[in-house]
Amino acid sequence: MLRASIKRIEGAELFCRTITEGVGNCGVEDGDAIRALVDATVLRDHDEYPDARVRAEIALGRDGADRIAMVAGNFSMMNRGLDAIGAPVGSGLDPIAAEMGVEVPAHLRG
Amino acid sequence: MTTVLLAEFHQLVDREWARLASPGTWWTGAERISIAAEARGAARNEAPTGVLPDAATEAARRVAVDAASIRSVDIERWADGGLDGFAYVELVGIVSRLMAIDVAGFGLGLDERSLPEALPGEPTRQKPDGAEVTTGWVPTVGPANAPGSMSGVPAEVEAMFDVHGVLYLSLEQMGDLDIERNGIHRTQMELAAGRTSWLNECFY
Numbered sequence: 032m033l034r035a036s037i038k039r040i041e042g043a044e045l046f047c048r049t050i051t052e053g054v055g056n057c058g059v060e061d062g063d064a065i066r067a068l069v070d071a072t073v074l075r076d077h078d079e080y081p082d083a084r085v086r087a088e089i090a091l092g093r094d095g096a097d098r099i100a101m102v103a104g105n106f107s108m109m110n111r112g113l114d115a116i117g118a119p120v121g122s123g124l125d126p127i128a129a130e131m132g133v134e135v136p137a138h139l140r141g
Numbered sequence: 142m143t144t145v146l147l148a149e150f151h152q153l154v155d156r157e158w159a160r161l162a163s164p165g166t167w168w169t170g171a172e173r174i175s176i177a178a179e180a181r182g183a184a185r186n187e188a189p190t191g192v193l194p195d196a197a198t199e200a201a202r203r204v205a206v207d208a209a210s211i212r213s214v215d216i217e218r219w220a221d222g223g224l225d226g227f228a229y230v231e232l233v234g235i236v237s238r239l240m241a242i243d244v245a246g247f248g249l250g251l252d253e254r255s256l257p258e259a260l261p262g263e264p265t266r267q268k269p270d271g272a273e274v275t276t277g278w279v280p281t282v283g284p285a286n287a288p289g290s291m292s293g294v295p296a297e298v299e300a301m302f303d304v305h306g307v308l309y310l311s312l313e314q315m316g317d318l319d320i321e322r323n324g325i326h327r328t329q330m331e332l333a334a335g336r337t338s339w340l341n342e343c344f345y
Contacts, residue, residue, distance in 0.1 A: 032327075032331045033332060033334070033335050035318055036318040036319070036326075036327040036328040036331050037328045039318050039319050039327075039328070040328060050332070050335050050336055050339060059328050059332045060328075062329075062332055065329055065332050065333055066332070069332075069336045069340070070340065071248070072244060072245075073244060073336075073337050073340045073341065074340065075184075075247045080247070080248075084248075091325065091329075092323075092324055093144065094146050094324060095323050095325050097146050097150075097249055097323065098146065098322055098323040098324075099325060099330075100245055100247075100249050101146075101150065101245045101307070101308040101309065102308060102309050102325075102330050102333040102334055102337070103244060103245065103248055103333055103337045104241040104243075104244040104248065105304065105305055105308035105334075106309070106333070106334045106337035106338055106341070106343075107237075107240045107241050107245075107337060107341060108238055108241035108301070108304060108305075108308075109287060109305075109343075110208065110337065110338055110341040110345070111204050111205075111208040111233065111236065111237040111240060111341070112234070112237045112287075112290045112301065113287060113290055113343065113345045114208040114209050114211060114341075114343055114345075115203075115208045115211050115233045115237070116230065116233060116277045116285055116290050116291075117212075117213055117278030118277050118286055118287070118290055119276050119277065119285070120344050120345060128344070131339075133344070135344050136344070138212055138213075139344055
């Protein structure tokens with residue numbers, strides 16, 4: 032979905048590996064602020080959250096920062112639901128997994 | 142200051158708390174709240190409460206804090222311990238939605254809301270037609286994929302999409318790759334989704 036949606040933005044280019052490495056320009060507007068708020072939110076990091084939240088509000092506005100936090104919550108649900116029921120990962124995701132520098136574990140191959 | 146978005150979030154929590162307190166398909170309201178309490182306790186690194194049977198206690202805690210480590214042998218072992226596959230699906234739904242609300246609430250700068258009081262009544266114990274173990278580890282109606290993950294317990298599917306629609310996108314909005322919500326473009330939402338999945342060690 033990330034790859035598909037960024038194609039809608041003229042001139043934008045996605046650098047997938049930065050999503051997993053956590054540093055560098057990922058190609059998404061305000062990506063650093065989004066990534067910092069997601070990290071603090073998902074990890075429920077009380078030390079990192081205040082600065083990450085302020086950075087996100089400056090970049091995205093209050094409602095924008097709230098939406099990012101809510102998306103992080105949603106995928107915390109979806110991730111658990113899929114992992115806990117053993118939903119298989121199709122081989123179609125292998126190229127993007129390689130680009131991100133990760134390998135799909137054998138137990139998720141179905 | 143309460144915004145429209147925050148009001149929508151609070152209304153979602155109201156609905157989820159009402160679902161949590163009510164008898165489900167396989168668990169009573171009191172049991173559903175105990176599952177949620179166990180999950181929250183695990184997220185806070187607190188000791189198990191001992192209220193639920195061992196299999197349900199372990200499952201609730203694993204789904205809450207270490208879902209990526211769950212394997213089919215765990216689900217078989219929990220079944221041997223009395224946790225039926227359908228009841229496990231409902232447990233996964235309860236815990237995963239609670240984590241969605243607690244994680245989002247943290248990111249919104251809100252305090253965790255106390256869990257509700259249980260309502261009386263018995264679970265319906267109704268299995269949907271066609272539910273069977275197919276491509277996943279638990280009974281589903283059709284393939285075990287994102288929309289079908291909870292399909293062994295239809296009430297949990299409905300609840301999952303309620304949360305999904307408020308926090309992220311409704312099913313109708315999913316096909317719009319240019320959509321913006323609250324000034325956030327789909328690409329920015331997908332970055333948040335991808336990074337969340339990476340942090341949760343989830344490969345989907």
